[in-house]
Amino acid sequence: MFKVHCLNSISNFGLKELNTRYSLTDSLVDADAFLVRSASLHEQEFNPQLQCIARAGAGVNNIPLERCSEKGIVVFNTPGANANGVKELVLAGLLLSCRDLVGGIEWCKKNANDEAIAKTVEKEKKNFSGIEIQGKTLGVIGLGAIGAKVANAATSLAMKVIGYDPYISIHAAWSLSSKVEHATEIQTLLEKADFITLHLPLTNDTKEMINESLFNIMKHGTVLLNFSRDTLVNEIDLKNAIEQGIIKKYITDFPNPTVMHLDNTLVLPHLGASTEEAEDNCAQMAVLEMMEYLEHGNIKNSVNYPNCDMGHCEATSRIALLHQNIPNMIGQITQVLAKEGINIANLINNSKGQVAYTLIDLENKIKDTTKNELESIQGVSKVRIIKM
Numbered sequence: 454m455f456k457v458h459c460l461n462s463i464s465n466f467g468l469k470e471l472n473t474r475y476s477l478t479d480s481l482v483d484a485d486a487f488l489v490r491s492a493s494l495h496e497q498e499f500n501p502q503l504q505c506i507a508r509a510g511a512g513v514n515n516i517p518l519e520r521c522s523e524k525g526i527v528v529f530n531t532p533g534a535n536a537n538g539v540k541e542l543v544l545a546g547l548l549l550s551c552r553d554l555v556g557g558i559e560w561c562k563k564n565a566n567d568e569a570i571a572k573t574v575e576k577e578k579k580n581f582s583g584i585e586i587q588g589k590t591l592g593v594i595g596l597g598a599i600g601a602k603v604a605n606a607a608t609s610l611a612m613k614v615i616g617y618d619p620y621i622s623i624h625a626a627w628s629l630s631s632k633v634e635h636a637t638e639i640q641t642l643l644e645k646a647d648f649i650t651l652h653l654p655l656t657n658d659t660k661e662m663i664n665e666s667l668f669n670i671m672k673h674g675t676v677l678l679n680f681s682r683d684t685l686v687n688e689i690d691l692k693n694a695i696e697q698g699i700i701k702k703y704i705t706d707f708p709n710p711t712v713m714h715l716d717n718t719l720v721l722p723h724l725g726a727s728t729e730e731a732e733d734n735c736a737q738m739a740v741l742e743m744m745e746y747l748e749h750g751n752i753k754n755s756v757n758y759p760n761c762d763m764g765h766c767e768a769t770s771r772i773a774l775l776h777q778n779i780p781n782m783i784g785q786i787t788q789v790l791a792k793e794g795i796n797i798a799n800l801i802n803n804s805k806g807q808v809a810y811t812l813i814d815l816e817n818k819i820k821d822t823t824k825n826e827l828e829s830i831q832g833v834s835k836v837r838i839i840k841m
C-alpha cells in the first residue's frame with residue numbers, strides 16, 4: 454500500500470485515479486509520496502520512505518531540488534497542464550492595464566445611489582480612459598508552454614509580438630506563430646516593447662533578472678506583466694522605475710508586502726492556475742506520473758531525474774537505483790548482482806546532470822541483503838525494489 458500526503462488541496466479529478474494500492478495520509482512522516490501545489494518544502498525534513506514529490510503545476514521553486522536529488526527523491530511537475538489558464542489571465546491583465554477598469558468599476562460602485570449617474574458618468578469617464586492593444590508591441594520573455602500561448606494569442610489580437618528565450622525547446626518553437634519576431638538579445642525586446650510579459654522559471658540564474666539595468670533599456674511608459682514569480686523582479690528597482698515613469702503599470706499575480714504598496718500596480722491573488730480545467734489537468738497529470746513511478750519505476754516529467762520508460766515488468770523482479778552520475782556505477786551494480794547469481798533481463802541507465810537513474814529487470818528474485826549491498830555502493834542515494 455502506498456501512502457500519499459497532499460500538502461495543498463488537489464483536485465478530486467486527479468485523486469480519483471488512485472487505485473486500491475493507495476491511501477491518503479494526514480501524516481508527512483510515513484508518506485511514500487507528496488502531492489503539492491505552491492506549499493514551500495524548503496524547511497521540510499524528508500523521511501527515508503519518501504520516494505517522490507509530484508508538483509501539480511509548473512514552477513518548482515518551492516521544492517529543494519538539490520536536497521531531493523541527494524536523497525533519491527524524484528520530483529515531478531506537470532508541463533503545460535495549466536498553461537491555458539495562465540494565458541487567459543495574462544490576456545485579462547493586458548486588458549486591465551489599458552484602461553483603468555478597476556478604478557472605473559470602483560467609481561460606479563461609489564456612485565451607486567446617484568440618480569443622475571447616467572449623466573454624471575459622461576463627465577467622469579475620461580478619468581478611466583486609456584489605450585488599445587491593437588498595433589502595440591508585446592515582448593514575451595520565456596517562450597515555453599505559457600509564453601508561446603500568450604505570444605500566439607497576442608498576434609491574433611493584432612499585436613506585434615517579439616519573443617526572447619535562449620533555451621527554447623523544439624516543441625515550443627514549433628508551436629509558435631510565424632508572426633512572432635525572434636529576439637536573440639533581450640535588449641532588442643526591451644527597446645521595442647510597449648508591454649512586457651514574463652514567462653520564465655524562477656531559478657538562481659533568473660532571480661531579480663529584471664533589474665535597474667534592464668529597466669533603463671525599456672521605453673518610457675512600458676507595462677510590465679508578471680505572472681511567473683515575484684522575485685524575478687528586483688522590487689526596489691521596480692519602485693524606482695515606476696516613480697520615473699519607465700513602468701507605467703505593473704500587473705502581478707504575486708502579492709507581497711512590497712508590491713501591495715507600490716503605485717500604478719495591480720495585484721492579483723495568484724490566480725493564474727486557478728481554473729477548474731487547470732486544476733483538474735495538473736492534478737491528473739501529477740497523480741499519474743506519481744503512480745507510474747511508484748508502481749513501475751518509470752519516470753516522466755521529472756525536473757531532477759532523467760526520463761526512463763521500461764514499460765511494465767514482465768521479468769521476475771525489478772529494481773531501481775537512484776545514484777550520482779559517476780564512472781563505473783553500472784560496473785559496480787552488475788558486479789553485486791553477478792555475485793548473487795542474478796541474471797539481468799533488461800537494463801536502462803539514463804543521466805541528467807549530476808544524477809542518474811538505473812532501472813533493471815531481473816530473471817531471479819531479489820533479496821533484502823542484495824538491496825542492502827547495492828545501497829552501500831558509494832554514490833547510490835536510494836535503491837527501490839519495485840517487484841520482488
Ligand SMILES: NC(=O)c1ccc[n+]([C@@H]2O[C@H](COP(=O)([O-])OP(=O)(O)OC[C@H]3O[C@@H](n4cnc5c(N)ncnc54)[C@H](O)[C@@H]3O)[C@@H](O)[C@H]2O)c1
Binds near residue numbers: 535
Ligand atoms: N501565475 C501562476 O499561477 C502560474 C502558473 C503556472 C506557471 N507559473 C510560472 O510560470 C513559469 C513558466 O511556466 P511554463 O509552464 O511556461 O514553463 P515552461 O518550462 O514551459 O517555460 C519556461 C520557458 O522559460 C525559458 N527560459 C528559461 N530561462 C530563461 C531566461 N533566462 N530567459 C528567457 N527565457 C528563459 C525556458 O527556455 C522555457 O522555454 C513557471 O516556472 C512558473 O513560475 C505561474
Ligand SMILES: O=C(O)CC[C@@H](O)C(=O)O
Binds near residue numbers: 510511512513723725
Ligand atoms: O498551484 C497553483 O495554484 C499555482 C501554480 C503555479 O504557480 C505554477 O507554477 O504552476
